[in-house]
Amino acid sequence: MTRGFARLPDAPAFRLTDLRVPACLIEGSDIPADRRGLARVNLAIADGRIEAIEPAGALTAGAMPTLDLDGGMVLPRLVDCHTHIDKGHIWPRSPNPDGTFPGALATVAADREANWSAEDVRTRMGFSLRTAFAHGTAALRTHIDSLGKQIGISWPVYAEIRAEWAGRIALQASPLFGADAALDPAHMAAVIAAVKAHGDRLLGCVTYMIPELDRALDILFQAAIENGFDLDFHVDETNDPAARSLEHIADAALRHRFTGRILCGHCCSFSLQAPEDEARIVAKLREAGIAVVSLPLCNMYLQDRQRGRTPRWRGVTALHELKAAGVPVMIASDNTRDPFYAYGDLDLVEVLREGTRILQLDHSGPDWACAVARTPAEAMGLWNAGVIAVGAPADLILTRARDWTELFSRPQADRSVLVAGKPIDRTLPDYRELDHLMANAT
Template sequence: MHGDADGEFEPVKTGYAVLPEMSVYRLTGARAPLCLVEAGGLAADRDGLTLVDIAVEEGRIGSILPAGTESVADGPVVDLDGGIVLPRLVDAHVHLDKGHIWPRRPNPDGSFMGALNSVMADREANWSIVDVRARMDFGLRCAFAHGTAALRTHIDSLGKQIGITWPVLADLRAEWAGRIAIQGSPLFGIQFALDENHMRDVVAAVRAHGDGLFGCVSYMIPELDAALDVIFRTAIENGFDLDFHVDETNDPAARSLEHIADAAIRHRFTGRILAGHCCSLALQAPDVEARIVAKVREAGIAVVSLPMCNMYLQDRQPGRTPRWRGVTALHELKAAGVPVMIASDNTRDPFYAYGDLDLIEVLREGTRILQLDHAGGDWADAVARTPASIMGLDGKGVLSPGGPADLILTRARDWTEFFARPQADRTVLVAGRAIDTTLPDHRELDHLMGGRS
C-alpha cells in the first residue's frame, strides 16, 4: 500500500501475495463469473465474466459494483488488473479416508478391480485411528490451501472400520469448523443393504457422527430393487439425504442409475439425492440414454462427474489405447435440467494415483476432458454454486453482498489464461484475510508408508 502525508491510500497493483492488514478495503478491476455473482446491474463478456469492484468490510463482502463505479467505501484499494476472482469452491465428492496410501499400496495394473482389491487390503492392514486421522487431516490442509470452502467425503463403512473412521470424521469436522465445512456419507456395496446388522451399525454411526447423509455403491445385482427399497426406507425413516456411487463401469448393461430414479419416484422421496460417476450412461443407445435422463430429472437427482479419476480408470486395457474418456453424459443431463457438477474424487490412492484436492485443477481438467469450453459460460457453477446448493450450504460458492469475503484471487484475465496455467500463485482469502497457501509436504506421511525409503 502507498499513502500520502494525509494518510490517503492510492490504488496499487499487486501480485496479491500481500493484502491489506485491514478489515476494510476494496478490490477493483476484478473479473468474476457472472453465474457466481449475486448482484444486479452487471453484464458479462464473451467468457461469461463481468468486471467488478468488490468492497470487503469486516470479513464480508460489502458491495459488488460494476468496475469504475464511484464508491464511498473506506480503506485502501487493491487493483486486481482484470484478474479472475472466484468464491472459495465446493468439492461434492472426495475420499479423505483413502487418500495418500499409494506409496504403500499402489494399484498393480491401473484397473478398477486392482484399485478395489488394493484398498481392501490396505484398509484391513493399516486403517487405525492414527493412520486415518493423519491422512484425512493432510488432505484437508491441501484442500484448504487450494481454496476449498466445503467438501463431502465418503467414508468406507464396513465391519470394524465403522467404529474407527466415523469418530475421526466428527473430530476433524469440529477442528476445521470455520475453515472448511465437512460432510460425510457412508460407503458400502449395495448388497450390504440387505444385511440388517450392517445397516443397524452404519445408521447408528451416521446418527452419532454424521451429517444426515446416507448412501452406498450401486451396481447391478439381482436384488438391486429390494436393496434400494431398504436404502430409501432407511433415509425416509431417519430424515437422511442420499448420495450414491453409480455405474462406475464401461458396461452398457449397468443401468442402476435408472433403478435409483425408479426407487426415488416409487418412494416419493423428497430429500436430496446425488449420484456420482454414472459412467455407463454415456455408452447407452440414444433412446435409452434419453429415457434414463428423463427419469433422473423427474426423480430430482443431481449428478456429479469425477473426470480425472474416471479418465484414469475407465477403458484401461494392457497394450491398448483407451477409446473413451470415462465420463458421464454431463451435457445431456444439464440440457435436461438436471443439476450437474464435477469434483475431485480420489487422491494418491489406488483409484487415482494423482490429484491434490485442488478444484481449480478439477475445473481445468474437467473443461478439457468434458469439452466444457464451448458449452456456455456458466460451468464454474459446477465447482461452486451447484454443489453448495446440493449440499445445503447457503452462502457458499457464490459472491454475494453481505456474504463472506471468501475468495480466490488469480492473475488470469480470461479463461484461456486461467486454464493455461495451474494458478499456483493464487491468493486465497478467508473472511477477507489472506491465508498461508503453502502446501503440506508429502514427506509428512512417510512414517505411515511402511518400507518407503
C-alpha cells in the same frame, strides 16, 4: 508465509477493484457480462464479509484502502462434493498393480484391513484437508468406507476432524459400502447408528446390477426417510451399457416419493446408452430431482484400461446432455494418491481446468464454473457457499489470469486465497510428513 501475489490492505474494511468474476457465480447482481461470461466488478469488504458489489469503475463514496487487481479473475472458494479423504495418500504403501478398477478394489481392501487405524486415518485426512484448504476449497464431502470394524474406527475420527476444521472447511461425510451390504440388517443398523452419532444426515452406497438391487434401494430409501437423511450414491462406474442402476435409483426415488437430496456420482455407463434409453433415464432423473457429479480425473485413469491397448473413451458421463435437460451437474476431485487414482491434490482449479478439456466444457456456455461452486453447494445444502454475494463471507480465490484461456493454461500456483477477507498461508504440506505411515506395504 506464502500468501500468493496480492498485498491486501491491512484494514477491517477495504476495496478490491477491477476484477473479473464469472457472472454465474455472482448472487443478486445484474452487472453485465462479456462474451466469456465474465463481469468486471469492484468488491467492498468489511469485517470479513462482502459489503457491496459494484461495476468496475463505479464512483463510490468514502475513502477506503484499495487493491487494484488489474482485471484479474476472482472466484469464490470452491466446493468439492465427492472425495475420499479416508483413502487418500495410501499409494506409496499400496499402489494399484495394474491401474484397473478391480486392482483398485482389491488393493484398498487389503490396505484397509492392514493399516486403517484411527491414527492412520486421522493423519491422512488432516493432510488432505490442509491441501484442499491451501488450494481454496470452502466445503468438501467425503465418502467413508463403512464395512465391519472400520465403521467404529473411521466415523469417530471423522467427527473429530470435522469439529477441528469448522470455520475453515465445511465438511460432510457419506457412508460407502456395496449395495449388497444393505441387505444385511446388522450392517445397516451399525451404519445408521454411526451416521446418527458422528455424521451429517447422509446415507449411500455403491450401486451395481445385483439381482436384489431394487430391494437394497428400498431399504436405503426407507432408512433415509425414517431418519431424515439425504442420499449419495456411487453409480455404474463401468463401460458396460447394461449397467443401469442409475435408472433404478430414479425409479426408487419416484416410488418412495423421496423429498430429500440425491446425488449420484460417476454414472460412467450412462454415456454409452442408446438415445432412446438416455432420454428415458434423463426424464426420470429430472422428475426425481437427482443431481449428477462426474469425476473426470479418476475416471480417465481407471476406465477402459487394458494393458498394451490405447483407451477408446474418456470414462466420463453425459454431462452436457444432463445439463441441457435441467439435471444439476457438477465435477469433483474424487480420489487422490490412492489405488483408484494415483495423482491429484484436491485442487478444484485443477479439476475445472482438466474437466474442461476432458469433457469439452468450453464452447458450450459460459456457466460451467458453477460445476465446482454454486451447484455442488446447493447439492450439499450449503447456502452462501460457492457464490459471491452481498452479506456472504469474503471467501475468495484471487488470480492474475484475465480470462479462461489464461486461467486454464497455467496452474495458478500464485493464486491468493482469502477466508473472511484475510489471506491464508498457502504452503502445501510436505509428503514426507506421511512417511511414517508408509512402512507397511501391502
